[in-house]
Amino acid sequence: MDTKDLANKVVNKMYDSDWFSQWLGIELVEVGEGKSVLRMTVRKEMLNGFGIAHGGITYSLADSALAFASNAYGRRSVSIETSVAHVDPVKEGDVLTVATSEENLSNKIGRYKMSIFNQDDKIVALFRGTVYRTSKEWEV
Amino acid sequence: MDTKDLANKVVNKMYDSDWFSQWLGIELVEVGEGKSVLRMTVRKEMLNGFGIAHGGITYSLADSALAFASNAYGRRSVSIETSVAHVDPVKEGDVLTVATSEENLSNKIGRYKMSIFNQDDKIVALFRGTVYRTSKEWEV
Amino acid sequence: MDTKDLANKVVNKMYDSDWFSQWLGIELVEVGEGKSVLRMTVRKEMLNGFGIAHGGITYSLADSALAFASNAYGRRSVSIETSVAHVDPVKEGDVLTVATSEENLSNKIGRYKMSIFNQDDKIVALFRGTVYRTSKEWEV
Amino acid sequence: MDTKDLANKVVNKMYDSDWFSQWLGIELVEVGEGKSVLRMTVRKEMLNGFGIAHGGITYSLADSALAFASNAYGRRSVSIETSVAHVDPVKEGDVLTVATSEENLSNKIGRYKMSIFNQDDKIVALFRGTVYRTSKEWEV
Numbered sequence: 156m157d158t159k160d161l162a163n164k165v166v167n168k169m170y171d172s173d174w175f176s177q178w179l180g181i182e183l184v185e186v187g188e189g190k191s192v193l194r195m196t197v198r199k200e201m202l203n204g205f206g207i208a209h210g211g212i213t214y215s216l217a218d219s220a221l222a223f224a225s226n227a228y229g230r231r232s233v234s235i236e237t238s239v240a241h242v243d244p245v246k247e248g249d250v251l252t253v254a255t256s257e258e259n260l261s262n263k264i265g266r267y268k269m270s271i272f273n274q275d276d277k278i279v280a281l282f283r284g285t286v287y288r289t290s291k292e293w294e295v
Numbered sequence: 296m297d298t299k300d301l302a303n304k305v306v307n308k309m310y311d312s313d314w315f316s317q318w319l320g321i322e323l324v325e326v327g328e329g330k331s332v333l334r335m336t337v338r339k340e341m342l343n344g345f346g347i348a349h350g351g352i353t354y355s356l357a358d359s360a361l362a363f364a365s366n367a368y369g370r371r372s373v374s375i376e377t378s379v380a381h382v383d384p385v386k387e388g389d390v391l392t393v394a395t396s397e398e399n400l401s402n403k404i405g406r407y408k409m410s411i412f413n414q415d416d417k418i419v420a421l422f423r424g425t426v427y428r429t430s431k432e433w434e435v
Numbered sequence: 436m437d438t439k440d441l442a443n444k445v446v447n448k449m450y451d452s453d454w455f456s457q458w459l460g461i462e463l464v465e466v467g468e469g470k471s472v473l474r475m476t477v478r479k480e481m482l483n484g485f486g487i488a489h490g491g492i493t494y495s496l497a498d499s500a501l502a503f504a505s506n507a508y509g510r511r512s513v514s515i516e517t518s519v520a521h522v523d524p525v526k527e528g529d530v531l532t533v534a535t536s537e538e539n540l541s542n543k544i545g546r547y548k549m550s551i552f553n554q555d556d557k558i559v560a561l562f563r564g565t566v567y568r569t570s571k572e573w574e575v
Numbered sequence: 576m577d578t579k580d581l582a583n584k585v586v587n588k589m590y591d592s593d594w595f596s597q598w599l600g601i602e603l604v605e606v607g608e609g610k611s612v613l614r615m616t617v618r619k620e621m622l623n624g625f626g627i628a629h630g631g632i633t634y635s636l637a638d639s640a641l642a643f644a645s646n647a648y649g650r651r652s653v654s655i656e657t658s659v660a661h662v663d664p665v666k667e668g669d670v671l672t673v674a675t676s677e678e679n680l681s682n683k684i685g686r687y688k689m690s691i692f693n694q695d696d697k698i699v700a701l702f703r704g705t706v707y708r709t710s711k712e713w714e715v
Binding site: 452455480488491502 | 623
């Protein structure tokens, strides 16, 4: 199985039982080793008391992107630290895309940066995540 | 109106139109200036591909706590930076409580720390948030 | 060797070849497993272009506290992520004390919070650090 | 005065009284609005108890880059939050270069990412900083 196949099998397996990503309506645009592009549309039930998307929505989208990108190598990887800055308001109906770039990878630690854009290619949030790469492999 | 009344009115107003906090089932246990204690129960639709709560669930609970605690002064406050470390798995049926402590407050910036516990008083996540305090007041 | 002895031996060994902590004038007030209290005085050569202590000074003090507290268990521990918020200006002549508290400890990961105070017991900076605990032991 | 002139005047003024950046041996390679490239060489007195550069050294280099890049617009800007991940050991004699990119800029808040490289173009640290942009201008 080549790396692209493995990445897709692992992420599909994860996604199939990821009820919350499914509730969010996350669509897998592209996945690979250390890579992920996801998309979703903001619904009314995702808004907060300011009438904009709750911070947890963009966080969740990026956190799914982190899980998919880092686990796509086939080794179970778990989040150690994550941070997010919400730089521009997200509104109902906005279509959000998150793109992942791997900043650093060692045997035990992976570091990722996620940029979240809206349908006008405007950055709405900046996310950074660090994972611990266990020695346990995904069975796919 | 004393500070406790104002805090409650602002937070209730925010909560009333915070559809996502309502979807999460967040219950307001206590709010005050720079303070908040919230509670929620983890449902199956909140799980991720590891069979545990999606990181976005605990983040969202803490992010609501940040919004409520910081806006309870009556000034509109917006998140600048947030971070979270998921230190122990959260399972379906777990009852999560987040407690907020204000680490630092100046005229423009507020810094908060949230500890998220499960029903066994075990810490499951550590959250930190920084807000910008605008000069615009909540009308309540 | 009891844990207190081991902690002291490891930290003293680290400190003896820690030229930068020595340049800073860091004094070991107390160390133990997951604990450290350090003190230093701010000198003119530590100031920045605003006439206050360079952010790197308080960071360095806290980063030394992180290294000492986490390595005091006898296992070599290395920093994964650190963050600091400078909440109040530090001036020439200020005597800074950093106190460490362990927020979470698992087999592989340790999480620490450092509070940095001046001589008036005012918090000047808030630091958080996460370490990876290797299986390699200090020889002391 | 054009923006490039202003940037240079502000940064030179800051640098002239930045005793700690001078102690570090920081050299200004390039500065501009929201930009900075700085360089320094690691000396023995900058090492820690592991025989590598103290984490405070790379932090300080990046923190100076943050101050210069964000103040180069002519408005006094102060750090709100900073974080750094040390991804590869830095040794005595290493020549470090930090390059700044502006991730987001609004009227009140600026967000910057600094990459720190060694002489082999290998990334040794990843830094992120957020500043509050005051309305006070530098007099140059």
